[in-house]
Amino acid sequence: MSMEQNIAQILITEEQIKNRIRELGEVLTAEYADKDPVIVGVLKGVVVFYADMIREIRVPCQLDFMWLSSYAGTNSTGSLLVRQDLKTDIRGRHVLILEDIFDTGTSLDFTVRHLQEKGPASIKICTLLDKPERRRPGITLQADYVGFTIPNAFVVGYGLDYDEKYRNLPYVGILKPEVYEK
Ligand code: IMP
Numbered sequence: 001m002s003m004e005q006n007i008a009q010i011l012i013t014e015e016q017i018k019n020r021i022r023e024l025g026e027v028l029t030a031e032y033a034d035k036d037p038v039i040v041g042v043l044k045g046v047v048v049f050y051a052d053m054i055r056e057i058r059v060p061c062q063l064d065f066m067w068l069s070s071y072a073g074t075n076s077t078g079s080l081l082v083r084q085d086l087k088t089d090i091r092g093r094h095v096l097i098l099e100d101i102f103d104t105g106t107s108l109d110f111t112v113r114h115l116q117e118k119g120p121a122s123i124k125i126c127t128l129l130d131k132p133e134r135r136r137p138g139i140t141l142q143a144d145y146v147g148f149t150i151p152n153a154f155v156v157g158y159g160l161d162y163d164e165k166y167r168n169l170p171y172v173g174i175l176k177p178e179v180y181e182k
């Protein structure tokens, strides 16, 4: 069974992603000129977006990564743990978090709180996808830069997975419900 057969609809094409990343790149290049930012990626859904996005941010910068894991179960309201922390000392530094998707907001909220404790000069969030309808009540955090605001559907591709699969699709697609309802 090919991956493509399980995609109901291509929501965002490769070309749309590329164009949007170029636009965001111009904004972020202006924002971070002379700020020597630390660009943080939260593994592993962000890897594809991260690799494309950083090449459009044309300023000197440092790259670093964090890896979170769920403390209990796989349910996204469960508490989170830092499985791998940054290696960079971000005290007094400008931090730009890149994320694949801002869904319930649990992981971004946790990430921002965790990084805030390290005393950075600033923290901003750039997320490729934003699903505002799914936000958990009580989360007031907002993304500073959003690639695409999408409806409440489960999407895969361009780094996003279902059961660790589909991350390598070059576009963002909506998975056929029968794939995960079976
Ligand atoms: P949160 O609910 O905002 O904390 O998002 C947690 C994580 O759930 C994200 O980083 C993604 O890995 C995953 N996620 C949320 N929505 C989707 C989706 O539509 N497709 C694939 N993964 C998703």
Ligand code: MG
Residues within 6 Å of the ligand: 045, 161
């Ligand atoms: Mg995932």
